[in-house]
Amino acid sequence: MTDDKRNFAGKTAFITGGVNGIGFGIARALAMGGMDLILTYRKGQDRDEAAGWLADQGLPPARFVHLDVTDRDRFAQVAAEVGKVHVLVNNAGVSVFGPTDEASYADYDWIMGVNFGGVVNGLVSFLPGMKAHGEGGHVVNVASMAAYLSGPQAGIYTASKFAVRGLTESLRYNLAPHGIGVSLMCPGLTRTNAWTSALKRPDGFGDSGFAPVDAGELEQFGTAFDFGMDPLEVGRKTLAGMIANKGLILTHGEFAEDFAEIYQTSLNALPQEEIPEGRLHIERLRRAGNKAASQGNLVGLNDLT
Known part of the structure; x- marks a missing residue:
């Protein structure tokens, strides 16, 4: 797909987890770019704070939808009710870590169910309507630099982001004939409270193989996020990537060393033979x-x- 410049002003965007963190950073950037917003939320306080920010900036109010992205029936209901959508941002996710060799089925089901399953549910629910209205649009699947970089404490999280990466890269080919662009957005360290995900584990996935959460250790880990990029900057870079119709949107520049190592390791692994x-x-x-x-x-x- 060519990198043609596109204008999204006046279009409607549906953003999962769009009331805080990176999701709200994207929402703010799209709102300031003239887009109408439909934002999903889990907590009323986050919804109210997002609504307040938009009002304070003199921006049009968003529509808010209560949604658990793992709930397929609710997702389908929402897609049928909200009307025409041009931009789908699959953002909602959980950041949960622990040694992969100790993980239980519940750990896999929860993390993969939200981080990968939530993307799948968004696509299955909204793509038919986006193709049917014939006005084109864009899909942004929010992954992470973990879609490229693995680590000893992030096995399932990394697997979920690798899965989103592969799905997104393939989907871009499928949707090009419909005038719908597709971007994989991989943010690095961002100033959010994503580190609190482990404290929000649903009861249905309580049988974890990981050690019980140590609040002090988790809070110390959370201090790293204070050094992160402003979510609004991530959002602005996401919008710029959408306008340029980039298949890959990387918002942080500090990973050149990692990509060079991945590239060289991959080349070195190829057999030298006829x-x-x-x-x-x-x-x-x-x-x-x-x-x-x-x-x-x-x-x-x-x-x-």
């Missing part, structure tokens, strides 16, 4: 298919052999 022409031919077809899809053409399995 490759049969048949395999080379198939990979050329794959690359050509991806290029054609990015330019808005439909690509089927028959195009790949």
Whole structure:
């Protein structure tokens, strides 16, 4: 898909977890860019504070929707009720950490259910309407730098973000023919209270394999977030990426060393050997298919052999 400049003023954006943290940073940037907002929330206090900020800035009021992103029935109901949506921002997530080798099924089900399942539910609920109205639009799936960088305490969280990355990169090809752009947005350290997620564990996922939360240790971990980027800056960079129709939006610049290592490690892992022409031919077809899809053409399995 080409990087054509697009104007979203007057369009409607639906943002999950849009009343605090990165979600509200994106919401503020889109509102200041002239967009109408539909924001989902879990806590009334967050909703009220978001409404107050918009009013104080003289911006139009948002529509607020109470939603648990793991609730598929409620998601479908909301999609049917809110009317036309042009921009879908799948943002809601949980930041929960612990040694992966000690994780229980409940740990996997909760973290993957929110961070990956919530994205899936947003797509399944809203994409039919976005394609049907024929006015184009954009999908932003918020992941994390954990979509590229793994760590010993973030195995399930990292898996969820890697999954969002792969889904988003593939979806971009699928939606190009419909005039709908798709971006993977991977923020780094941001000034939010994401570190409190472990304190909000639902009762249904209480059988954790991780050690009980140590409040003091968690609060110390939370001090790192004080050094983070302002969520509004993350939001402004997200909007700029949408306007430029970027497939990948990276908001933080401090990861060049990591990407260089990933690149070099990947190249070094490739065997240095002669490759049969048949395999080379198939990979050329794959690359050509991806290029054609990015330019808005439909690509089927028959195009790949």
